[in-house]
Amino acid sequence: MKKKVVIIFGGRSYEHEVSINSAKSIMKYINKDKYEIKLIYIDKSGQWLLCNNINSLKNLVKLNDFKILDWCDVVFPVLHGNYGEDGKIQGLFDVLDVAYVGCNLKSSCNCMDKEICKVLLNDINIPETPYIVINKNNYDLNNTLNEIKEKIGYPCFIKPANSGSSIGINKIYHESEVNKFVIEAFKFDDKIIIEKYIRGREVEIGVLGNDDILVSNIGEIIAGDDFYSYDDKYNSNKSIVKVPVKLNKEIEGKIKKYAKKAYKKMECSGLSRIDFFIENSTNEIYLNEINTMPGFTNISMYPVLFEEIGIKNDILIDKLIDLGIKKHTDNN
Ligand SMILES: Nc1ncnc2c1ncn2[C@@H]1O[C@H](COP(=O)(O)OP(=O)(O)O)[C@@H](O)[C@H]1O
Ligand SMILES: [Mg+2]
Incomplete structure (x- = not known):
């Protein structure tokens, strides 16, 4: 029997458009023989709309309650930023007792807040920028x-x-x-x-799993602007994503160790992309941030990192869905 999945995208944050692109990519790669899928588009005002074609966003039907979440086996909130990646919607799923992909309320909220994340990671001696x-x-x-x-x-x-x-x-x-x-x-x-300001290289690593975690190899962002700005990320085509990147073994080992430690400390589950700086003159490593719902377009770092170690997009999506369901079953 097919598993029933609700994919939620759009949302009230400034990353609305990014979320639409991530969801389009997930719709492209998700195995349609395995899943029965419904799409919910959250518009910028926060309305929930049933959507039958992610590429047109027309003929949307307004939902007046959350009954659709009773229908499914798991929700995949492909939402970035506030209201989607900060624990708020995860809290709603918990209240409704629905399984979902990705980090829970507490973990999402703590990773989203750059101050709280730094405080918690300082506690386990992971270097942070002053x-x-x-x-x-x-x-x-x-x-x-x-x-x-x-x-x-x-x-x-x-x-x-x-x-x-x-x-x-x-x-x-x-x-x-x-x-x-x-x-x-x-x-x-x-x-x-x-x-x-850390003058150095910007590298990122993908983490996948609940209790047993898998880390990817390391990728590098070479910004096209003075720094990796919004325009540079999504509009200018000047930045370069390099996967994998060659680093000396000691630095690579440290980044992988910090990523695993940070993921555990922050109680992440499902997935996260963890970003670091490596300072040019000292080779000092700093953890910059943890993204609990990283960009998922076909050129985004997270899926590219897993593809590089042999986990293609469709399999990655299967794994994320299974992890979401498993987490819910384990907690009940
Ligand atoms: N302390 C820093 N030193 C050097 N570059 C930085 C620093 N903080 C941020 N940047 C640059 O700004 C970008 C966005 O900052 P980041 O903290 O990752 O915010 P966001 O959560 O919006 O991605 C980074 O990808 C990097 O290019
Ligand atoms: Mg960032």
């Missing part, structure tokens, strides 16, 4: 400039604490730019972080 945190309700420019001077230096990165796809993120070269970009980042979150 940073400061600023809350909107007590932001003071002079204090911030002093803190940057003492702890961070220039250039530095200003980021919303909870965002993705580089939205609201800027690289700052001089103190005269700080206020403008702090205000810009506050448009996306009431909490922001300011981070020391």
